[in-house]
Amino acid sequence: MNSSIDTFIRAEIVSFTRDPGDADLPQPGSLAHYSDGLLWLKGSRIHTVGHYSDLSHQLPSDSHVIDYRGKLIMPGFIDTHVHYVQLDIMASYGRQLLDWLNDYTFPEECRFANHAHAEALSNAFLDEMLRSGTTTAQVFGSSHPGSVDAFFTACQKRQLRMLVGKVLMDRNAPDALMDGISGIADSERLIEDWHGNDRLGYSVTPRFAPTSTKIQMDAAGALLRNDSTLWLQTHLAENSGELDWVAELFPGSQDYLAVYEEAGLVGPRSTFAHGIYLDNGMRRRLADRGANIAFCPSSNLFLGSGLFDREAAKQTGMAFTYASDIGAGTDLSGFGTLKAAYQVGQLGGQPLTAWQGFYGLTHGNAKALSLDSHIGQLAPTYEADFVVIDPNSTALLTRRAKHCTTLGERLFALMMLADDRAIYETWAGGICQHRRDL
Template sequence: MTVMTHTFIRAELISFSQDPGNENLPRPESLVHYADGLLWLEGQHIHAVGNFAELLPSLPEHAEILDYRDKLIMPGFIDTHVHYVQLDIMASYGRQLLDWLNDYTFPEECRFADHAHAEALSNAFLDEMLRAGTTTAQVFGSSHPNSVDAFFTACQKRNLRMLAGKVLMDRNAPQALLDGASGIADTERLIEDWHGRERLGYSVTPRFAPTSTKAQMDAAGALLRNDPSLWLQTHLAENSGELDWVAELFPGSRDYLAVYEQAGLVGPRSTFAHGIHLDDGMRQRLAERGASIAFCPSSNLFLGSGLFDRAAANDTGMSYSYATDIGAGTDLSGFGTLKSAYQVGQLLGQPLTAWQGFYGLTHGNAKALSLHRHIGQLAPSFEADLVVIDPRSTPLLARRIDHCSTLGERLFALMMLADDRSVFETWVAGRRLHQRDSS
């Protein structure tokens, strides 16, 4: 018989149960906020959450309470699109997308033929994610199946809820990265070994249309039809040169999205990174199929790819999420992603409120990944993935917080000024896996 461990944490608690809307104040029913709250964990899950004074009488006698009254706790951050295999090429100078792939990405990913290298990078990447307060991500490996074996093994040791997949790529790349006839067979083996194992899920992962033949994409679509519990991740309409290339490679398709539609890759568990250069018809088709765009603001700015139009997405009902897109992204931190998203919005006349931002990093991203019944909220029965935020982690942030008179102002200050130093602790499935002062 397993005896559940109980953990009691007193802190300010913030969580979103639904989209807060586009106004300066959130819809009242969307926000759960306890200025002096109690989080009661039972094993890997949340047992209860509420006002400290109200829950205190129901605690076991002599319960030990972690006193974090100077901290703020949210659900763990979620990253919907990131390449762990590109960690070491972050901040590589000065290329747009197609040059970036040829000059940096492809040479770097060749290194993942070595299992020891994949293992080392998996652990380094996950340590960085936890340092940033991110507890779940949808992750690209390389085209080498051992890159995913190594990554999932590292995730399993930490009991993380993670999605990942081996890149499918059988043309228009260095020979050392092409998977040819083995790509689908390797994917099937990885699905058998890892999909649904503990907290892990498999994302079928064609890199993007130019590097997969129609036959490979059709086979990827067959995998999804045979098992609707799988996820799909790829890239779409990131760069104008990319669009021209796709049009040359697929002259019979009416647009870039149609290439994926014809292969059966567009559905409610499909994430398409970027989606910058879309028209409203494409957005509506994505919305109708329940697919989602991963908005990667720091990467889009870094590569000069363009500005993602959140207003157009909202008008057409197209789902979108927030992502780092490391290694072209410039920050593993969710705070950094929101800061860049705000700046993109300002350039388009589409201000991003702190309510929208932190909803997006938590419940919104969980919903986009069809994980919203497990993670993304501080609520009973949800998995206990948490980020403990220190609002006074730097002198500048402390000064700004002292001048804030409302919760909205404090959250916005965090969105713009916080970084990994502001992550005091990160908890995964009820266990503390990162503590700032000990790492």
């Protein structure tokens, strides 16, 4: 996109500059809110943002201002853990984790040996993500390198900032999915071709400890040591049966996390999905290394895996992020993820405020992924990834809004009642990539 093209959008604007804290009101200085704001883009980046009354006199005389008064602009939503290859098995009848893998996941992922199928699903998945207001995600492919090529290609055409990785899996899986000695070589080729190409990044992706030999995990750790700009994504402590299996397979390791530590997979760019069954010692070890746990509330509820303990994470300094975990997750929408996170929190006596939720879904997730210098805020020089939210997208939301007297109440109503219909537009890289059908 031409870097000199100006775009002006007038709307209410909300963006977080740092963690708002746990109180009913955000910490001073953590929230940028313009009830009548102007978002000024230059090409693919944000030039400035502020009150319309302060900025309007700076606009060129022939400026066309897109007038979205009555709508709300926020940074694009970020999803830290999702499987694009599982889009078509969403809402399959629930099983516990290990049964889910064998009954649904592995058979579905076998289909991605077909490159045309991978291309079609890549585009279908991105359509759904953008329709839900998500502009960046950390994504699992299948064990087929072509599944990652197809996904990166689709992302590059749309100029999206995405993290993706080929699943590494050399045991305890169907023969058609195991990558054996080729898995690391395929990953090296994908890194060479795609990592740092435009807005794309590579996440080294061992599925989880039971499906990778120690040799493969050690080799994955070597990839990270050779290039500190790579990311790491895998699963950790999601299900009690999974824990027993890991203890059986790695009898010499102190605990599940130690299996990854011994391979050199735990660092500041490492995301471990779920982290339900952790003790405080494990949480502190993750905190010490700067890793984060992807909290996947709708998936955890759907598979009956358990309830993530946000309070224990905070007390031990362990970073956590918010994620959909499609396909076991039940909603691609960030609103749906936050709604489920609130419900999980209520069951544990850990209420989630709208401030915490929307900070986490935007700046918080960006910070945990080391992307906070690029995305997650609406501020000068940041990439122009944002959503235009229609708070009157449904009759119920309109009714509820009439009884809201504060911004916090309005955001909480969106967190609990909104869905993809509330996403009026999704912009990524300064381009409107999705507009709701009217």
